[in-house]
Amino acid sequence: MERDDQLELYGLVADHLKDAHTRVRTLQVPEGVRMALTRKLLVITAAAKHDLADAARRLERFMADLDEGRYPEDVHTDGSP
Numbered sequence: 887m888e889r890d891d892q893l894e895l896y897g898l899v900a901d902h903l904k905d906a907h908t909r910v911r912t913l914q915v916p917e918g919v920r921m922a923l924t925r926k927l928l929v930i931t932a933a934a935k936h937d938l939a940d941a942a943r944r945l946e947r948f949m950a951d952l953d954e955g956r957y958p959e960d961v962h963t964d965g966s967p
Contacts, residue, residue, distance in 0.1 A: 892938070899934055899942050903927065906945065909952055922958040 910923045926948060934941035951957075 895938055895942065896934075899938060899945060902942075902945055902949070903931055903934075906949060906952070913952075913957075915957060919957050919959075923952075926958075 906927055910920060930941050930944050
């Protein structure tokens, strides 16, 4: 049963990551901000390979930030930090 729950969580996180990438791609923000957001999503994706529950929490916070319009501010137009 625990394995089924883990597989279900993987599916949910994968679906939410896909939605998050789509939202970031369609945001009307400077390219540097979009690149910073994309990097955050890639970090969350990598974290999911090692700690799925933590990645799910991080993704939830990321999506809440997007919903509230909280984006990285201190980025250059070329996306470098």
